[in-house]
Amino acid sequence: MRVIEALIFDMDGVLIDSMHLHSNAWKTAFAEAGIEIDEKDIFHLEGENDTGIVKSIMNSKNIDPCRLEDILTTIPSRKHEIFDIDKAVMFEGMDKCLKKLKNKFKLAVVSGSDKVVVDTIMERIFPGIFNAIVSGDDTINGKPDPDPYNKAVEMLGVEKENCIVIENAILGVTSAKNAGIFTVGSPTYLDRKELEHADIVLQDHAELYRFLELLMRT
Known part of the structure; x- marks a missing residue:
């Protein structure tokens, strides 16, 4: 037993x-890099770490892999700037x-x-x-x-x-x-x-x- x-x-x-806070922050950070995503894109990736989310979005949007290094450097850090932890x-x-x-x-x-x-x-x-x-x-x-x-x-x-x-x-x-x-x-x-x-x-x-x-x- x-x-x-x-x-x-x-x-x-x-x-x-807090997921609405995360999804909005990711959506804004990607949009600033010229990549449009939907809130549901993040909900379905919930649980992934930052690297996993970025790679998954890039694959789903058919983004040039040559951009990966730059995006991994800029988008997660920008997401963390936007995310308002006090609202969680x-x-x-x-x-x-x-x-x-x-x-x-x-x-x-x-x-x-x-x-x-x-x-x-x-x-x-x-x-x-x-x-x-x-x-x-x-x-x-x-x-x-x-x-x-x-x-x-x-x-x-x-x-x-x-x-x-x-x-x-x-x-x-x-x-x-x-x-x-x-x-x-x-x-x-x-x-x-x-x-x-x-x-x-x-x-x-x-x-x-x-x-x-x-x-x-x-």
Whole structure:
């Protein structure tokens, strides 16, 4: 019988309502470089680190590969200038929920956002809550590769079969599944059917809270 020892959360879209801020910042940064993208382009790439997002956009837009080095240098840095971290807020009730969970489980967060953003949000909104924090800067390969979740499991010092991942992104679910971890999909900005590769797909944050409450009772 499996004993759950650790819960691993994605940050943007699960803990923090911030993807609209990220998508608008990316959209503006790309537009300034003469590349038009849609908000959905970023939603579908949620979880990728900066390099992964830029490469994916370039491939999808058939942009000259000779521009890659320049774009990798300029667009992510411009995106971080535009992104207003102070407007990132947690989903209502998430802090109380995590404090209860911390009494029973080890907790980790795995995000594709850069380290400065992740550390700043964790310190401002969830100080002392997480046993392990993995940002987009902490692994060479980001989501959908398994590396970010493998790193979190290693940092927590637990077995994969004793973990549950909570994700709201297509690539995030793929990353966790590629790492061999039971994954719960909790759609926030996407249609529920887009997370069907998760082991369980919930309806919304209300159902996520009910699921976590049940875990605390087991």
